[in-house]
Amino acid sequence: MKLRKTVWRFLPLSLLVFLLTGCLGETNLTALDPKGPQSQWIFDKMLLSLYVMAFVSIVVFAIFFIILAKYRRKPGDDELPKQVHGNTALEITWTVIPIILLIILAVPTITGTFMMADDEPDPEVGENTVEIKVTGHQFWWQFDYEDEGFTAGQEVYIPVGEKVLFELHAQDVMHSFWVPALGGKVDTIPGITNHLWLEADEPGTYKGKCAELCGPAHALMDFKVIALERPEYDQWVANMQAEVEEPTDALAQQGRELFGADGLGCIGCHAVGGTGTAAGPALTNFGDREVIAGYLENDDEHLAAWIRDPASLKQGNNMPSFPQISDEEMEALIAYLRSLSVNEQ
Template sequence: MKLWKTVRRFLPLSLLAFVLAGCGETNLTALDPKGPQSQWLFDNMLLSLYIMAFVTIVVFAIFFIILAKFRRNPGDDEIPKQVHGSTALEITWTVIPIILLTILAVPTITGTFMLADKEPDPEVGENTVSIKVTGHQFWWQFDYEKEGFTAGNDVYIPVGEKVIFELHAQDVQHSFWVPALGGKVDTIPGITNHLWLEADEPGVFKGKCAELCGSAHALMDFKVIALERDEYDAWVEGMTAEVPEPTETLAQQGRAVFEENSCIGCHATGGMGTAAGPALSNFGNRTTIANYLEHTPENLEAWIRDPKGLKQGAVMPAYPAMSDEDMEALIAYLESLTID
């Protein structure tokens, strides 16, 4: 009775947790594939599920048939027919698992070779996009080395093309994962891993670090933004262009504040960045601050004044004493960093 009371007490909470588990952010799911790699993972998962369901149904059906047909009745002392050592049965329950495992093995092996194919897309040739990824505590650095610039936290790719990622880690082990586009691959200090992803359609696909990497692990998010090829080329051109002088007076004052406070020492605003902090070349286009905060002037000010209070473990220095006038100007400058 005590066990049943305990179960009844926690059953509603368990059901609620189960329901809420499906309430997540858009695209942060492997059940809605948007690329060839994620589609293969999804199909293979369904195949495994169907095989497990088939085995479960057959086993339980046989179990209940035997339970009903061969149940012992009162006064029935007859011993059932013994089938120990039956060659036919031995062969049957050996061959069936082999067949089921073969059904799983064939697509698994072929898919493994497909996922491991890091060669450039032959249709794109030398224009295949290759991006160097570096995981930091707690942000992502994306170096487009061939193009000559760095992006931070938001990575852009062309639609319908295989994009090759070279994975590194600066400090501890992280894991690069975009559920809607493919599987996860670890980024390990001192070791270079590779991964390719492809998006079937334009969109914004949520990514996360899938390896416990420290106090702000849960906030180590990023986004993959897939654009049509012409839009992607325009974005690359904007990222490689020289950062224009701000046209508004307040933003010009903000640039001076940015440089006087040594922000430029950690945050690049054009070209290749450093491992100190995310590049800000297109900061005004981003929808989030610090990977997770809604992009608003209020949140930006709160982040600059106390980053560790909003993201535990952040190494960015705080500026609590910055005057309101300088803060307003700095925010105006940061918001002016956009790519049309």
């Protein structure tokens, strides 16, 4: 009896907590607020499926309760109710109705599947269609703008209102490229090339996730899609293509030397303005990013902690640690990284 009272006492609180969990998600990391034609199609078909399921549930439960009320056993009922086994009309009815419901779901699903698989360039944009090569790493994303001649990391920029083509690869293990507000998810598989297109209806920052368990830091393998109007996007591309200027500040210059091959050798993994390799995320526009390591706020404290001991913040990542850096060297290195901003050019 006491257990029953306890359960009923905490049931409302449990339901409230369950409902509030929907408020804890990150902005734009939801498929329930579509911002593109592909995500809108997915959302609409989700609603269609819910309507069909609701219709079936209402009809089934209505019939169930009507039968319970009408044909319940009463005192003095000695005869069995009329049996309808073998009733042709009923059998046709409950066979035809599911077929009709399946057709209602199947027709838009098939047409939408072909729509989402159409990875041909947008005829209205023609040769200016943006094509981006995506490579999933443990645990970050590489974005190669091969036609434009530069590489970006962790943040991918696209023009608004245009179909953007993505060529998906994986460097090490299977990942899954997913931007819920813009479209569905597609796996990136080592040795296999997959394709996906996305389109953003309005400017904004849309969060993406790896949707395939890929290692201990899978949950932290985030990225961002930043949609800009075409003139702003073209300006961003031009800034990324421009030669990175040497910092004028003395502290940043010292940090540039530490970053180079004769210092800590960071340039051996992180490309800047076309110089360096893609063993780690390109840092050409690092100063413009809101987060580091995919999820940490891009402030000096987090940046210093990340450089000194990245494994403690993102388990299983391949970046080496640099605990030997002095506070003065760290200050200089951070000053240089902060100077890497294409938006200021």
